[in-house]
Amino acid sequence: MNEVVADRWILDRPNSYIGRSVPRPNAPRLAEGRGTFVDDIELKRMLHATYVRSPYAHARIKSIDPAAAKALPGVVAVVTPQEMAKIHDPWVGVLTHLEGIKSAPQYALPLEKATWQGEAVVAVVANTRATAEDAAALVEIDWEVLPPVTDAETATEGETPLIHNDLGDNQAWQRKADFGDVDAAYADADHVVEETFVFGRHTGVCLESRGLVADFEPSEEQLTVWHNNQCPHMVQNILADKFRLEEHKVRVITRDVGGSFGIKVHTYADEVATVGLSIMLKRPVKYIADRLESFVGDIHARDHRVKGKISVKNDGTITAFEIDDLTGIGPYSMYPRTSGIEANQVVNMIGGPYRFDNYRAVANVVYQNKAMMCQYRAVGHPIKCAVTEGLVDKAAKILGMDPAEFRQKNFHSDDSYPTKSAQGMPFENLSHEECMKKMLEAMDYNALKADRDAKRKDGIYRGIGFASFIEVTNPSAMFYGVGGARISAQDGATLRLDAKGNVFISTGATEQGQGMEAVISQVAATAVGVPPERLKIITGDTEHTPYGGGTWGSRAAGIGGEAVAQAGRQLRVQILEAAAAMLQEDASTLDIRNGVVVDTDTDNERISLDEIGRICYYRPDTLPDGFQAELVATKHYVPRKFPFAFTNGAQASYLEVDVETGFINLINHWCVEDCGTVINPLLVDEQIRGGVVQGLGGALWEECLYDDQGQMLNANMADYLVPMAAELPDIECGHAVSPTSDSDLGAKGAGEAGTCGAPAAVMNALNDALSPFDARMTSMPFTPKKVLQALNKI
Amino acid sequence: MDMYSDITLTVNGESVTRCVESRTNLVDFLRYELGLTGSHVGCEHGVCGACTIRMDGRIVRGCLTLAAQAEGAEVWTIEGVSETNEIRPLQKAFVERNALQCGFCTPGMLLTIAELMERKPDASREEIREFISGNFCRCTGYQAIVDAVEIAREKGANS
Amino acid sequence: MKPAPFAYAKASTLEDALSLLAEHGDDARILAGGQSLMATLNMRLSAPQVLVDINRIDGLAGINDTGDALRIGAMTRHSDVETSDLIAQHAPLIAAAVDHIAHPAIRNRGTFGGSIAFADPAAELPACAMALDATMHIAGLNGERDVPAADFFEGLYETAIQPGEILTGVSIPKIADGWKSGFMELARRRGDYAIIGIAAQAKFDGSTFGDARLVYFNAGDRPVSTPQTAALLNGQGWSDDMAEKLAASLKRELDPPDDLNADGPMRKHLAGVLAKRVLGPMAGA
Structure with a gap:
């Protein structure tokens, strides 16, 4: 029995907008091409920066000759690493709660050597981007090419060169975990099943690339940065700190952001350098990463090799999991979130949906001379999910059990919460059984199996694959803050009634396209009691919004939304106090509904909000003596009861393998997930679908391919294959609803569930399709070439 | 020259x-x-x-x-x-169906679909997907876009 | 990612274009549809001094019925080929191939002649031109000359077009009675360059092949004709044995390259699969 301690007042409000598919207030503007993305911003005297990037994965900078570049008409500055380093402090991407993680100081431009192909080394500033690029081609760098470290498997071996001598080795971090008694479980098990899984390196490919306009005003030492980052307050803190500025004189503004997915949540050296250029030149400087730069400059993700084991009994009971994870993270740990979190998540979440007591893990995180790796949508989740679900599927097959039935037998049952995972992670309330049941119904599982089996007789190889999963959302301060990172886990919201009875909302959460503004408007409209069209939402400006964490880790709705709910309720109370003073009533008998103060019991209209605004702002003299109306309310919120709000769900894939060509055709995909209170069903479903497709990308198409010299071979959009419309199936979504008691709203995150489960579902469906053959595939992406190799056709 | x-x-x-x-x-x-x-x-x-x-x-x-x-x-x-209202039903369908998220691909996507609706007014879902296969959207997974084309077409036919 | 500076010259006549090419020699590049060239310029993979734009030259675009053949003007856009009744009626191989070229916006701008002259070995139209025994019409300051497709493709991005010359059009023989076409390609995503593809043309006596031509694209440094394999078909009908014979022969006859999506052995294997999937249905099997 779940103890509901939260007050669900907001779900019971009259005229509630919670749970309705309200359209997004910012969508019509974007649909008319009237957005304001960073590259749309033009300032007087603005200059354009570009960077000379290292052609080598590992090379010492012997000398830099900028003379020819500087001489080109239109060039304003060519800045070397030494010049840049004079005005900023380096950063080190470590967190204290990732015990033992180490990294080297990183500068905006590297002082001694380039450590990945594509690292920005020299800055060029000119009147136009084209001229800057002309000049960049004229900068002469004398390189001493060093042997690169590319293979994670051998990165820490004695013969391998060191990337950073001061670190002593190429090991960034090691995490170990040991719960229960795995060896005893193995000894007692009927089967111990092993498998090795490989996850290709891939990247986010936000359609709007990273970019910023930095504008330093020297007389006030005021820095203003228009930036497409997900976390304006985090950027404010970092820029102030690294450039030794007063934090209140750094303003970070994020307008429309063209997708982020975790790519735009990090401290990129070229962006810091662009800020440095503005400080040096005392003029606005724009830098927009072009697509070729983005492929080697944006963070990459995944790139794990996981050896996994599961032990089971003949009755279908899972008794233990074990993993050995290896991941290469590029030459530095990314600041401030570190590049250890993905491996940490894998270790923490293996086996998540299932009951078992014994678990052992080791994760090795190593440095290499490739682009930097860090957190991208569903950090670690597609890996832990595919490893878990791949092992579960293989065990079910060995036991001769139906894969759905095997899962159902081992789930934490829906009535067993609160409980904990084998790793000790607290689960408040999950719904694996309900999600799987709903999904099997949506799929018409038995009919689907019959279809698959019938087609096999005709030489058509179709497969069904499942993936159940847990997902971390609503991260508390236990995620980053506890490790020393100045990343806000809390969010604030300020609501203000204006003189016309409309409500301004300032929030620390940010909009990246996920629909956060719609969610905020629904929550505020419900909490205050006004229609959404009377709301104006202000986000993404460190001068005008309460301190907040922005958008990451599936937090904006659950945390930012709750702050708005609390502030909205407070504003309603304050408005009603003013109304009560005007009406000579008891405030407790009044409510606000549809923008009008009414008698709670009878719904009789008493006074409109614009009349309250008029009186409070223009005729306060008519109010009773001693009464001062307060029409601004601010509330902050951070989850405290649980370190994260775990969500859960199930996905399934139905696909066909062309066993002669190796091509995989996705036929259907299902996802039933549980994100607690669904504030906007339309937006949640589209988050799921978009997330699923990003997961499908990693499973089938996307991979950053490198040669043994650390050169990325497909760093362009023709060769790096993102999912496009023609290859994708329609995706059917469903929901279970288990609200978190950590907030009144009860909303958990939904943004990463799709990405988490899709690769595992596809992998299992692929192996089901290949089951008539002696072929099994566990290395993503599943390319036609790998399929043909698995089938021994080539 | x-x-x-x-x-x-x-x-x-x-x-x-x-x-x-x-x-x-x-x-x-x-x-x-x-x-x-x-x-x-x-x-x-x-x-x-x-x-x-x-x-x-x-x-x-x-x-x-x-x-x-x-x-x-x-x-x-x-x-x-947008100002001539030429593609207004399509834009409305995009908003209603949430066929745009970040909105960065949307202008190119809308102009592509406008041509599709002129050249292949009865395009099937598969043909819609093929026609927009040169327009990358990282956010939606495309299904909502295909739906929006159908919605706009239906509303256009009924208006 | 902006191109290096270049001068732009808009030719209003063919003579104008030819004299601009003569004037600037190796420093000049012809700008046709620009759908490949502009990308390479933007990426600074190529930096010509002068672009000679031939888009506004009258008479270079259009599809004309010349009796036994269709003459496709070099500047005919792919989308016009796609919607041409003449092409649909007389050149079904081209009709089958053209909508595999990239995407609608690219096809609206990219040109038939540009694709032939650029001679990307992974492109569809050069292979079709080979399979159809097309004739390339090439203009120079000294007049026009014709080159058969078999002699036109000389290597990776290399053709019989000499410095100072311009491809003005391609003549495709109309498909004759009893002839059939087949086309298929395997691309990771719709509109991508194929891992490998086949353009096939054969004459049928009932279901018996005659005069078969099989041309593969993305199977070598140019469109690759496989006459030895094609010869196995002539005088024969379709059978499962035939599919195996063709596959074995293709493994001997082809020597395809490795790239990010496939290596030579995979391409050889897929060539056999494509032969089976295209030729069987052509024979009515």
């Missing part, structure tokens, strides 16, 4: 005369010379479709066409087709 080109063209129904660097592509010209920032730049090598605009009645890649080549041409961008 010069490193610069004088051009006169019609953009969203207005005549425009400029002198541009000959290397300037059409989308950069629209964005930085004319301030028509609704057309977006996503890859600059013709793959992503974000810069799709309409020139002389057909969609083209703004990054693979020189501004100088638009001499005498009639160019329409998202701003123009």
Whole structure:
């Protein structure tokens, strides 16, 4: 029995907008091409920066000759690493709660050597981007090419060169975990099943690339940065700190952001350098990463090799999991979130949906001379999910059990919460059984199996694959803050009634396209009691919004939304106090509904909000003596009861393998997930679908391919294959609803569930399709070439 | 013949005369010379479709066409087709169906679909997917976009 | 990612274009549809001094019925080929191939002649031109000359077009009675360059092959004709044995390259699969 301690007042409000598919207030503007993305911003005297990037994965900078570049008409500055380093402090991407993680100081431009192909080394500033690029081609760098470290498997071996001598080795971090008694479980098990899984390196490919306009005003030492980052307050803190500025004189503004997915949540050296250029030149400087730069400059993700084991009994009971994870993270740990979190998540979440007591893990995180790796949508989740679900599927097959039935037998049952995972992670309330049941119904599982089996007789190889999963959302301060990172886990919201009875909302959460503004408007409209069209939402400006964490880790709705709910309720109370003073009533008998103060019991209209605004702002003299109306309310919120709000769900894939060509055709995909209170069903479903497709990308198409010299071979959009419309199936979504008691709203995150489960579902469906053959595939992406190799056709 | 080109063209129904660097592509010209920032730049090598605009009645890649080549041409961008209400039902369907998230691909996507609806008014879902297969959307997974085309078509037929 | 500076010259006549090419020699590049060239310029993989734009030359675009053949003007856009009744009626191989070229916005701008002259070995139209025994019409200051497709493709991005010359059009023989076409390609995503593809043309006596031509694309440094394999078909009908014979022969006859999506052995294997999937249905099997 779940103890509901939260007050669900907001779900019971009259005229509630919670749970309705309200359209997004910012969508019509974007649909008319009237957005304001960073590259749309033009300032007087603005200059354009570009960077000379290292052609080598590992090379010492012997000398830099900028003379020819500087001489080109239109060039304003060519800045070397030494010049840049004079005005900023380096950063080190470590967190204290990732015990033992180490990294080297990183500068905006590297002082001694380039450590990945594509690292920005020299800055060029000119009147136009084209001229800057002309000049960049004229900068002469004398390189001493060093042997690169590319293979994670051998990165820490004695013969391998060191990337950073001061670190002593190429090991960034090691995490170990040991719960229960795995060896005893193995000894007692009927089967111990092993498998090795490989996850290709891939990247986010936000359609709007990273970019910023930095504008330093020297007389006030005021820095203003228009930036497409997900976390304006985090950027404010970092820029102030690294450039030794007063934090209140750094303003970070994020307008429309063209997708982020975790790519735009990090401290990129070229962006810091662009800020440095503005400080040096005392003029606005724009830098927009072009697509070729983005492929080697944006963070990459995944790139794990996981050896996994599961032990089971003949009755279908899972008794233990074990993993050995290896991941290469590029030459530095990314600041401030570190590049250890993905491996940490894998270790923490293996086996998540299932009951078992014994678990052992080791994760090795190593440095290499490739682009930097860090957190991208569903950090670690597609890996832990595919490893878990791949092992579960293989065990079910060995036991001769139906894969759905095997899962159902081992789930934490829906009535067993609160409980904990084998790793000790607290689960408040999950719904694996309900999600799987709903999904099997949506799929018409038995009919689907019959279809698959019938087609096999005709030489058509179709497969069904499942993936159940847990997902971390609503991260508390236990995620980053506890490790020393100045990343806000809390969010604030300020609501203000204006003189016309409309409500301004300032929030620390940010909009990246996920629909956060719609969610905020629904929550505020419900909490205050006004229609959404009377709301104006202000986000993404460190001068005008309460301190907040922005958008990451599936937090904006659950945390930012709750702050708005609390502030909205407070504003309603304050408005009603003013109304009560005007009406000579008891405030407790009044409510606000549809923008009008009414008698709670009878719904009789008493006074409109614009009349309250008029009186409070223009005729306060008519109010009773001693009464001062307060029409601004601010509330902050951070989850405290649980370190994260775990969500859960199930996905399934139905696909066909062309066993002669190796091509995989996705036929259907299902996802039933549980994100607690669904504030906007339309937006949640589209988050799921978009997330699923990003997961499908990693499973089938996307991979950053490198040669043994650390050169990325497909760093362009023709060769790096993102999912496009023609290859994708329609995706059917469903929901279970288990609200978190950590907030009144009860909303958990939904943004990463799709990405988490899709690769595992596809992998299992692929192996089901290949089951008539002696072929099994566990290395993503599943390319036609790998399929043909698995089938021994080539 | 010069490193610069004088051009006169019609953009969203207005005549425009400029002198541009000959290397300037059409989308950069629209964005930085004319301030028509609704057309977006996503890859600059013709793959992503974000810069799709309409020139002389057909969609083209703004990054693979020189501004100088638009001499005498009639160019329409998202701003123009929005103001004339030409694609209003489609835009409404996009909003209603949440067929855009970040909105960066949307202008190129809408102009592409406008051409689809003219050339293949009865396109199946598969044909819609094929027609937009040169327009990258990282957010939606495309299904909502396909749905929005069907919604716009239905509403158009009923209006 | 902006191109290096270049001068732009708009040719209003063919003579104008030819004299601009003569004037600037190796420093000049012809700008046709620009759908490949502009991308390479933007990426600074190529930096010509002068672009000679041939888009505004009258008479270079259009599809004309010349009796036994269709003459496709070099500047005919792919989308016009796609919607041409003449092409649909007389050149079904081209009709089948053209909508595999990239995407609608690219096809609206990219040109038939540009694709042939650029001679990307992974492109569809050069292979079709080979399979159809097309004739390339090439103009120079000294007049026009014709080159048969078999002699036109000389290597990776290399053709019989000499410095100072311009491809003005391609003549495709109309498909004659009893002839059939087949086309298929395997691309990771719709509109991508194929891992490998086949353009096939054969004459049928009932279901018996005659005069078969099989041309593969993305199977070598140019479109690759496989006459030895094609010869196995002549005088024969379709059978499962035939599919195996063709596959074995293709493994001997082809020597395809490795790239990010496939290596030579995979391409050889897929060539056999494509032969089976295209030729069987052509024979009515």
